[in-house]
Amino acid sequence: MVAAIRVETPARPEAARAAGTAGGTTPLAVETAGLRKEYGRKVAVANLSLAVPPGEVFGFLGPNGAGKSTTVKMLVGLVRPTAGTGWLLGHPLGDTRARRRLGFLPELFRFHEWQRAEEFLDFHASLYGVPRAERERRIAEVLALAGLDARAHDVLRTFSKGMLQRIGIAQALIGDPRLVILDEPTSALDPLGRRDVRDVIRRLRERGITVFLNSHLLSEVEMVCDRVAIIDRGRVVRQGRLAELVAGAYEAEVHLEHPSPALLHALETRWPAVHRPDTAATADTVEGGATGDNTLVVRLAIQDERELPSIAEAIVRGGGRLRALVPRRMSLEDLFVQSVETRNA
Template sequence: MQPRLPGSQSEWAIETRGLRKVYGDRVALEDLSITVGHGEVFGFLGPNGAGKTTAVKILVGLIRPTAGTGWVLGRPLGDYQARRQIGYLPELFRFHDWLTGEELLDLHGQLYGLSRAERRRRIPEVLELVGLTEAARRRVRTYSKGMQQRIGIAQALLAEPRLVILDEPTSALDPLGRRDVRDLIRRLRGHGITVFLNSHLLSEVEAVCDRIAIVNRGRVVALGPMTTLLAGDLTVEFRLGSLPDGTLDALAQLVQVEELRPDPRPTIIARAPDEETIARAVDLLVESGIPVYGVIPERHSLEDLFVRLVNDESLESR
């Protein structure tokens, strides 16, 4: 039996330490160490082949790690009691398409061990949650791809799990459907349910996640609260009326000048640590008698962070 990890049963919904998975001579996952708090929405990101799917399969008990240890809901990885409290939507799923939506959920309810009374109560609730009430008695084979995604989310929520693991839950949905899923994830968080979200749609992750982990080549390259990871430098554009000698040198004392665009009017692209520094740079320009026609700050997005980290890792591996 795995040793108990400090704090796992009270503090973390998921805790892993040094998880490693090897298939033959291929390392799919290397030293995965993460923590996921109870009731938070946790984003798990990475390029294709980064080890995300392997990690998810370990968490839900479908495969065993080659090395490392971890706990889910206070129980060792793969523990039966923990698995009963997990709702899971895999990225690639196929359902019994000859069943109706109601029949499919009833089957999964029996697999979860729900009583007939519990199934009668929960099936209409989850169908309403995912917007499929009117399609409940249609065969799944007649569902669009987006509707099949919704019935998949419904089965993941059927047994009122404490932890929901969603692998690309919005990949087949249109913008309205993605918004509905975002709202649903927020409602789950409001009820204290932990959501582990694996998605390549970074704007979706940025909109709902409290903390994220970015993995590349089987390793964690960034982990922390969304606000902290995105609180780095700002890119700022100064649009000026003129550019006297010495202006760039003076600005370089406050910001990192990256580019000068001379036409149609002088424009300086720079990086600044915060908005206060940008304000000081503007004061410097005005005091020097330089007309300032515009100042446009832009904070980096999750996509910017993701691309930079993955590219940096790729360059270091060459």
């Protein structure tokens, strides 16, 4: 309970960590304060503050070039922040104590391909300091988890891209981590492989392991994540529990036949448009906006379904011809597009 309150009000990180050590509660799995990275004059990450509670699956989202991979690299100690600080499992970034309990699958999963699968895992287990006696059991365990038990004796050079990504996940789990950071873990996998990875992530959560998932596959994130942060241009634009972020956000999808600009204007003054095609180009060219038969689709933000009759009424009064009026809950994709577009507008 204490942990929950602490997490919901991400107060000062100092306070949170103090509570973590003194109170006996687990510290946040990942925490950053004003993390910044510049490459020359280019700012990759501007001012990033994250809080990832332990035991959850955390989705880290953002458009290409938003700074996701740079952030992840700063977390695992591959890249030095220009400014700001962060903590993994209560230890400052780069501290070997945190890295002892950290599993990481890099976006670029390239390994020493002359090694045999078991040899590769044995080497990485040894870096974690896993005792020799225990390694064999661990290797068998993670190979099974990655679905590669049959390939233990094969040289990595003979692996397909998907298999390399799987052995990369196995490598991330070999040290019995408390925190697993996966950077685009399914980029090389087919749909079945993706489902396997989702299952692995769920099993990790069942064991109380925090998973930090960097992905641009929104459907995937929606299926497994408890909490998400959306970043754009190196800043967090949304952060919170997935259920809360998309809850309460309703929208009405309105299909109108040849609407007049006046009617559209009237509607949008009462209900802000979540998404509307450019009216100048209304005709039938705008993708997703106009359908082939000159019907315009507008999505309006509403509080709840009780507003639907008022919308219908306003349309009829404005002389519009209503084809369809569909209430929709916001999906993660909508939230994502909205968050990123708002900033870019």
